Amino acid sequence: MTHTAVIGALLTQRGQEMSLREIAARLVITKGAKKGQPPLPRNRHAHAARARRTDSRRTARVRAGRH
Incomplete structure (x- = not known):
């Protein structure tokens, strides 16, 4: 289509x-x-958003000197 x-x-x-x-x-x-097949796995977007949040928090801790 x-x-x-x-x-x-x-x-x-x-x-x-x-x-x-x-x-x-x-x-x-x-x-x-x-x-x-369906175009996307069901939870792909939720998983990607969670991964971005986790990565953002990790980056913020490293920048602040708190590993």
């Missing part, structure tokens, strides 16, 4: 009062090596 088609489908589903979680659960890759 093109970006325009994806946006159109998303707006249609939101118009049917589907939540973003419900819509995301229906997403599937249609071509390539990952065909049939």
Whole structure:
């Protein structure tokens, strides 16, 4: 699907009062090596945000001289 088609489908589903979680659960890759799989693991974003927070805290401690 093109970006325009994806946006159109998303707006249609939101118009049917589907939540973003419900819509995301229906997403599937249609071509390539990952065909049939969801585009992202479920907790990837939460994991990345947690990693950034931990790294930021570690950097701040090092800069303050508290290892």
